[in-house]
Amino acid sequence: MTSLSPAALGADAPAAAVGSLSRGLAVLRALSAAGGRRAVSELVRDTRLARSTVDRVVSTLAHVGYLRLDGRDAVLTPLLTELGNAYLGASRLPELLGPVADALADELDESVSLAVPDRDGVRFVHQAVRRRAMSLTLRIGDLLPAERGAPGALFAADWPAEQWAAWRARRAEDPRHTGFPAVPPDHGEAAAGFEARTRAARTAGVALDDQLIEPGLVAFALPVRDAAGRQSCALSVVSHTSRHSAASLRDAALPRVREAVRVMERAPAQAAAASVPGPRSATSQWARESKQELGPGFVESLARGLSVLTAFDAGRAELPLTAVAEATGLARATARRALLTLQQLGFTATDGRLFRLTPRVLDLGFAALSGLSLPDIAQPHLAGLVARVHDSASMAVLDGADVLYVARVPTVRIMSVNITLGTRFPAYATSLGRVLLAGLPAADRAAYLAGADLAPLTRHTVTDPARLAALLDQADREGHAVADEELEEGLRSLSVPVRDRAGRVVAAVNVSMHASRRTARQAREELLPPLREAVARIEGDYHAASRFTRVRPV
Numbered sequence: 329m330t331s332l333s334p335a336a337l338g339a340d341a342p343a344a345a346v347g348s349l350s351r352g353l354a355v356l357r358a359l360s361a362a363g364g365r366r367a368v369s370e371l372v373r374d375t376r377l378a379r380s381t382v383d384r385v386v387s388t389l390a391h392v393g394y395l396r397l398d399g400r401d402a403v404l405t406p407l408l409t410e411l412g413n414a415y416l417g418a419s420r421l422p423e424l425l426g427p428v429a430d431a432l433a434d435e436l437d438e439s440v441s442l443a444v445p446d447r448d449g450v451r452f453v454h455q456a457v458r459r460r461a462m463s464l465t466l467r468i469g470d471l472l473p474a475e476r477g478a479p480g481a482l483f484a485a486d487w488p489a490e491q492w493a494a495w496r497a498r499r500a501e502d503p504r505h506t507g508f509p510a511v512p513p514d515h516g517e518a519a520a521g522f523e524a525r526t527r528a529a530r531t532a533g534v535a536l537d538d539q540l541i542e543p544g545l546v547a548f549a550l551p552v553r554d555a556a557g558r559q560s561c562a563l564s565v566v567s568h569t570s571r572h573s574a575a576s577l578r579d580a581a582l583p584r585v586r587e588a589v590r591v592m593e594r595a596p597a598q599a600a601a602a603s604v605p606g607p608r609s610a611t612s613q614w615a616r617e618s619k620q621e622l623g624p625g626f627v628e629s630l631a632r633g634l635s636v637l638t639a640f641d642a643g644r645a646e647l648p649l650t651a652v653a654e655a656t657g658l659a660r661a662t663a664r665r666a667l668l669t670l671q672q673l674g675f676t677a678t679d680g681r682l683f684r685l686t687p688r689v690l691d692l693g694f695a696a697l698s699g700l701s702l703p704d705i706a707q708p709h710l711a712g713l714v715a716r717v718h719d720s721a722s723m724a725v726l727d728g729a730d731v732l733y734v735a736r737v738p739t740v741r742i743m744s745v746n747i748t749l750g751t752r753f754p755a756y757a758t759s760l761g762r763v764l765l766a767g768l769p770a771a772d773r774a775a776y777l778a779g780a781d782l783a784p785l786t787r788h789t790v791t792d793p794a795r796l797a798a799l800l801d802q803a804d805r806e807g808h809a810v811a812d813e814e815l816e817e818g819l820r821s822l823s824v825p826v827r828d829r830a831g832r833v834v835a836a837v838n839v840s841m842h843a844s845r846r847t848a849r850q851a852r853e854e855l856l857p858p859l860r861e862a863v864a865r866i867e868g869d870y871h872a873a874s875r876f877t878r879v880r881p882v
Contacts, residue, residue: 348385349633349669351377355385356408356692359395361509364404364696371402387625392634394693396708404693406705406869409877411637412469412694415685416876418645419444421561422454424595425552429563430456432588436581439566441466443549445483445559446687447674448474448495449508453561453687454876466541468877469694470510473498475522478529478537478549479562484522485530486559510695512542534582537564538574546574550585552592563589632658633666637675637689646682697873701880702826702835703735705869710737710837713862717855719841721862722747723826725834725881726764729780731755734835734882747840753815756796757785759823760836762809766800767825767833773800788813808856810848818843822851824863829871834881837863 358374359366366374372382386402389395394408416422425442433440433456442454450472466472474480474495487495504513518540529535537547549564565585567577639647639655647655653663667683670676674688703723710721714737723735730752738747755761755776765773777800782791790796803809808824815821823838839855846854873879 348627348629349666350673351375351381352385352389352627352630352634353673353675353692355382355402356389356394356404359402359404360691360693360696364693365398365401367400368397368402369400384625384627385630388627388630391626392631394634398708404697405708406697406700406873408693408872409697409875410872411634411692412690413872413875414638414640415687415689416453416468417641418685419453420596420642420645422876423642425561425563425592426454426456428588428591428595429454432456432563432565432584433458435584436565438577438581441564441566442552442561443477443479443564444561444687445474445479446471448487448491448498450474450477450479450483450562451687451690453690466510467695467698469690469696469698471508471691471695472511472541473505473508473514473518475499475518476505476508476511476514476540478535478540478547478564481522481525481529481535482549482551482562483559484526534578535562536574536578537566539569544569546572546577548574548578548582548585550589552589554593554596563592629662629666632656632662633669636663636666636670637685640683640685646684648682652683698877700873701882702870703882705873705879706735706826706835706837706866707737709862709866709869710735712865713737713837713839713858714739716858717839719839719845719855720747721837721839721859722760723835723837724758724760724764725836726755726761726768727752729755729776731758731761731764731836732882754783754785756780756782757789757811757815758838759809759811759821760838762800762803762811763807763823763825763836764833766803766809767827785815786813786817788817790814808852808859810851812848813843820846820848820851822855822859824856824859826863826866826870829874837866 354375354377355371358371362370368382368386371386372379375382386395386397390397393405395402395404421442421444429440429442437458439458440456441452443450443452452466452468452470455466455468472480474484499519503516503519505511506513525535533550535549537545537549539545545566546569547564547566549562551559552561552563554560563585565577565581572580635656635658636652639652644655649660649664649667652667653660656663667676671678675686676683677686678684706723710723713721718739720736720738722733724731724733733747733749733751736747736749753761755765765776768776777793777797780793782793782796784791790799799809808822811821813819819840820843821838821840823836825833826835826837828834837859839859841851870879
């Protein structure tokens with residue numbers, strides 16, 4: 329595996345390599361290897377960079393939104409997933425093949441994965457997991473040694489001699505796979521039979537995994553080839569020894585998996601005409617800000633180099649230098665320096681004219697961030713909102729006829745609103761509930777109003793279905809709702825919906841206060857702008873994190 333240190337560029341580094349970009353990538357990879365959170369002092373030790381250098385890199389990454397500081401710790405933010413999204417979007421594998429994998433998992437009732445080769449490793453790009461007491465826990469972006477699983481034997485069947493030499497060198501340097509945190513240490517068994525398994529996979533066109541990743545886990549994999557006959561990825565079915573052996577899993581599922589592979593191999597040609605360019609990242613905008621605006625701690629070449637990664641996406645899978653420069657707004661020389669550095673570090677590849685991203689881009693925090701829930705994403709933004717308005721803020725989701733509190737940051741006051749995570753309240757009497765109900769499809773909203781028991785909780789509670797329906801219509805039009813002492817005397821709250829990438833309301837965020845603090849009008853005037861800004865930041869992170877992974881609502 330490539331060292332986390334920028335010294336990995338070595339003597340063979342291109343003369344135009346951007347040192348600050350390589351140092352920034354080293355910090356991101358160190359944070360990723362640590363699970364997404366690391367003390368800044370520990371990042372200095374991990375990367376072997378000067379403290380002042382790490383401080384400037386951290387400051388720059390925080391400015392562009394890829395990490396935040398929490399006390400002494402640097403913490404990766406969900407926005408960083410836009411870099412991995414650029415690779416996944418450019419490859420189109422999750423978009424085109426993911427639905428086939430999901431359907432196969434449903435049919436077989438087993439976990440199904442898509443993986444791609446990454447030098448002498450295997451990296452997962454899609455997971456359809458069956459949730460059981462014993463189930464697959466590998467994440468999108470996780471890297472495994474080629475010898476630790478079925479896909480690796482398939483990919484190694486096409487390795488040239490120099491790739492085998494690199495594999496043997498890596499094995500000698502790291503025989504127990506300590507550099508691969510996604511798998512438990514190996515005691516030599518996986519490597520011992522790898523070359524024989526590769527020969528068998530080359531002959532049979534299928535590879536088995538008999539507890540190579542970890543005890544109890546079995547799998548088999550088939551290659552998925554592109555129009556030129558090259559392996560683009562591997563399709564794996566994974567089970568547990570309590571249900572199958574590796575051989576019985578293959579025997580039971582192979583015919584259906586072969587059919588899924590045939591569907592996958594036709595998918596790119598069928599979808600070519602419908603290819604839609606991926607979203608443009610905001611990174612190129614901050615990369616163009618002036619040095620004076622950004623301050624002396626901002627490393628401009630790092631910001632600009634990272635923006636090069638986001639030039640690629642669906643419809644922009646392979647780009648010449650000129651197109652990269654145009655997409656990012658950078659000078660050709662600046663774009664060229666960044667591309668050369670990224671190529672040397674293994675994040676891009678080129679045929680001499682066109683550049684493309686490699687799976688290694690997923691090394692930049694994607695796996696560490698892929699397990700975040702919506703409350704995890706919201707929590708730091710709620711804290712920022714509370715620090716700004718000095719009142720408590722919460723996130724809730726609709727659960728039946730109730731709102732369920734899933735995230736909360738209280739304010740410190742002598743008299744404050746006492747609500748804890750997991751608290752439920754009737755949706756009709758809360759501002760959170762009203763924006764959530766307003767976001768329902770018309771038929772679902774009508775069904776709720778027809779069946780709701782609108783019991784009075786205070787003398788202010790709206791209990792007339794027609795009046796409540798009008799308030800829901802208003803909340804839908806205006807994008808916010810106020811509940812004025814309807815849940816409890818003296819409690820006033822203001823809420824705004826949180827929407828997913830498709831525009832559906834999936835949660836709501838509120839600010840709650842004692843009614844003596846502000847009138848309803850003052851609450852709207854003073855709190856609505858910062859509340860909407862906080863929700864916009866939550867949605868920005870949520871949309872990035874949920875593009876290719878499922879973000880749990882609770």
